[in-house]
Amino acid sequence: LTEMDIFFGCLMLFLGLEVGRRVIGWSLTLVSIVLILYSLYGFVIPGHFGHGGFDLEAVVTQVYAGMEGYYGLSAKMMIQYVAPFILMGAFLEKSGAGDFFIRLAFALTRNTVGGPAKAAVIGSALLGSISGSAVANVSSTGVLTIPMMKKVGYRPHVAGAIEAAASTGGQIMPPIMGAVAFLMAEFTQIPYLTIVTVATGPIILYYITLMAFIHFEAKKHNIGQMKDHHIPSARTVCSEGWHFFVAIMVIIVIMAFGYSPGMSALGGIITLIVIHSIKSRKVDFKMLYEAMVLGGRYSLGIGSLVGCIGIILSLVGLTGVGLKLSWLFTTLANGSPLVAILLVGLISMILGMGLASGPAYIVTAIAVGPALADMGFPLMTAHFIMMWFSIDSEITPPVGLASIVGAGIANADPMKTMFTAFKYAKALYILPILFYYRPALLLQSSLFDIALTFVTVMLGLIAFAAVWENYLMRRTTLLERILLLGGALLLFIPGHIWDFAGIGLFIIVYCLQRYYCPAGFRQTA
16 A cells, blocks of 8 residues: 555544444444554554454555455445335335334224333334334334323333333344344355244344233233224225335345345335325325435434444454454353353443444344354354344343433333343343253254244243242232243253143143232232
């Protein structure tokens, strides 16, 4: 490189760091700065993590002029996978999909206990799959669902926490999964449709657990149904917005025929525009313009991460620190898969502070993916563990950006909201552990084992929620809580003997709750 190249390379490094700092804060920016300093001054570090050091020209060449930095994997994934679906999400939002999904969710839950909270779960799951951002999801759906939850009796911090937990799960909700499915397909070379199929069961379990927490909370505090009689039926709502589901189905069909993600997103956008124009009997040019502007703004928000991620990926390769981190990771795990999974959870939470699911997954996969492979984790299992853990920083204290946004809408204490969301999203922390010990959750077994595992893990998660909430069909006694906790743990342990033992304990508690009410325990079933 010439001196002028070095100058502009340094300028680009600075701009990449500054753009990242302005959009996502200091978390990823500081990691990038530390790696730059490590590349330049690694010779001052003693021991295994030291290296000979690289001059400024080598660092600039790697990041600015090499194919692993600004113009490498991060840019490729953002352009090919994330940006098209950000644009698709913008078209859905501007054409009224967000309002439709929320109305449909309220229609489906209008006659249920704690209906607004359950509507938040359904609406956030539908929208989150497309948007891929928990913060954006909370901001768009929370302004409708959180006030309704407070209106029927949910405490403010609980309302904000429910919306944050529901929106966080939406990032890995099939069929789009916020584009993270395409990123996994790129890393693993596993077909997109296979990833989406495997992801369906675990996310259903996550939302069943969240619904259980919500239901127990509503019954425990006598939170009733929605009193608004103006909510239309689900059939009426679907008759007005069925074309949104058609556009999503077109995406899946195009992908099934082997076309690129960009082509499938384009097909969905065109389908949406055509059907919207037919229904309204005109081409809404204002909507098209606003959707493209919104898509551009959302793309800039995600694209601002490319600089910092490019710096990290290129300098990890230049310095060899990736291999050293893998060595350290393997050493700390000491051959224990459980310790390795817990370390992945800790590392991904730190690396994923303030990031959307896609970029957080990329960083996590680069940081710990090779170490999991060296320890013998199956490829699918390792990447599903990393993908699930990569979204937990959205709600986990002390960062929890989705929880903070939910607390702001609910006028609640942010830290209290974060800890409550952490409680409600317990399946987000339990299921990645079970992915390794119960591979049937990822469809890696016979049909009988898959069905039995799904049922037993679901019962285990419901029992765990009942223990945490101290409620099943009424408030639980100490003995019932102990039995439920033991049943939950047995249902998580692989093996048919443990499955049936856990089911037995769950049935015992169910019968006690249904047919026996000790003095002082009001029956509320």
